[in-house]
Amino acid sequence: MSNRSEKTIVDIAEALELSVSTVSRALNNHPAISLATKEKVKKMARKMGYRPNTLAAGLRNNRSKTVGLIVPRISMFFPATITTIIQNKLQEHGYHLIICQSNDSYEQEVALVNTLYSARIEALAVSTTLFTTDFSHFDVFKKHQIPVVFFDRVPKDYDVKIIKGDDYAGGYKATEHLIGKGCKDIVFVSGPLTCNLYTERLEGYKDALQKAKIPFKKSRVFYQELTRENAWQTCEKIFAQAPYPDGIFATNDTTAITMLEYCRKHNIAVPGQVKIVGYSNDPRTEIVTPSITSVDQNPATMAERVVAALIEMVQTKPGVGKFSQEIIPVQLAERESSAGTFKKKKK
Missing domain, CATH: 3.40.50.2300 (Response regulator)
Known part of the structure; x- marks a missing residue:
């Protein structure tokens, strides 16, 4: 038997005194090989620590x-x-x-x-x-x-x-929902516009504002990588001075949850003073208090x-x-x- 550390079907064949083709067929459950032979071959393969070379097999059949x-x-x-x-x-x-x-x-x-x-x-x-x-x-x-x-x-x-x-529709629905709840000063917290998600959600936000005849304000749009740390820093900018917004559309749920935490810490009532909508329908949005409205993707x-x-x-x-x-x-x-x-x- 070979002393190579990586065992092959040749080693199994030598150990069992079978042909290489028989071992190969047994390992691949070929119907021409008896159940007893299959079990014997597979038992020896396990004992020897044999690993099938799927890459080599893929090269042979191009799959x-x-x-x-x-x-x-x-x-x-x-x-x-x-x-x-x-x-x-x-x-x-x-x-x-x-x-x-x-x-x-x-x-x-x-x-x-x-x-x-x-x-x-x-x-x-x-x-x-x-x-x-x-x-x-x-x-x-x-x-x-x-x-x-x-x-x-x-x-x-x-x-x-x-x-x-449908990220445009998601942006539109979220903004329209906040408007329908009485919000007229809605902050949009976006990811980088190099990504299609946020350009399309931004367009939905803009169009929903336009339909409601609410002016779009660049000062109410914040761009960031949507992490917890960035969300907290954005909250500090948003609530640095009055008037506070009455709605926040956060384009991911990590940001929405962080903003809810910020509001709770600073005694800003949600949804009484500010309403929040997130994006993705992360399960965490259901278990925080208050639970967070979110766009399900x-x-x-x-x-x-x-x-x-x-x-x-x-x-x-x-x-x-x-x-x-x-x-x-x-x-x-x-x-x-x-x-x-x-x-x-x-x-």
């Missing part, structure tokens, strides 16, 4: 049965939910998933794209960083007819398959559509390199943070 996924941060509710569903759905189709996170770093995203290409994945699903405006690092996939699906955070002008939420629907597109493209490769777009509808989950008749307290 790795592996899909790559790049998301900004797995710690966030929306990408975490999407990732879980994508993995589960792909497994139902017999595919493995390599999960990567860019940490919202463009440089890291470029490196991950190159790594996944080298890993010979059959397809790639991507939600880009907040700052990705140059998508040329994905050209290698297009050049070699490897399917790519962009979702949620997507390119504006790049010929690929896109599956995204339907992550399950988006994930299912991403997987359906990946499987279709891998199997038939229709329209690889050609632009097509699906829009996932959003809904407003109304809760206590925007409820009630508006009554602004005098300062």
Whole structure:
């Protein structure tokens, strides 16, 4: 028997005095091999610590049965939910998933794209960083007819398959809701406008104000990376002096929750003095007090559509390199943070 540390089917064949082809077929559950032989081969494989070389197998048949996924941060509710569903759905189709996170770093995203290409994945699903405006690092996939699906955070002008939420409608619905509750001075807290999510939500916000004949004020729009620390600093700017806004539309739920905490600490009544709407319908919005109204992005629907597109493209490769777009509808989950008749307290 070989003394190599990494055992192969040759070592198993030698140990059991079987042919290499018989061992290979047994490990792959070939119907021509008896159950007894299969069990004997698999038992020896476990004993020897044998690991199948899926990469080599993929090279032989040009099928790795592996899909790559790049998301900004797995710690966030929306990408975490999407990732879980994508993995589960792909497994139902017999595919493995390599999960990567860019940490919202463009440089890291470029490196991950190159790594996944080298890993010979059959397809790639991507939600880009907040700052990705140059998508040329994905050209290698297009050049070699490897399917790519962009979702949620997507390119504006790049010929690929896109599956995204209706962020314009989300921005419009959130603002319209606050207006309907009596708000006339609504702050908009946005992520960087390099990302499609926030340009579209901003347009929805502007149009809802315009329809209600409420002037748009640049001084009521704040741009930031939507972290807890940044949200707290933005609150200090918003509430630095009167008049305070009567509504806040925060374009993610981490920001909305932080702003609720700030208001509680500084005795600003929610929803009495200021009403708050968030975005993503993170489960935390239901358990804080008061619970927070938020825009539900339907992550399950988006994930299912991403997987359906990946499987279709891998199997038939229709329209690889050609632009097509699906829009996932959003809904407003109304809760206590925007409820009630508006009554602004005098300062």
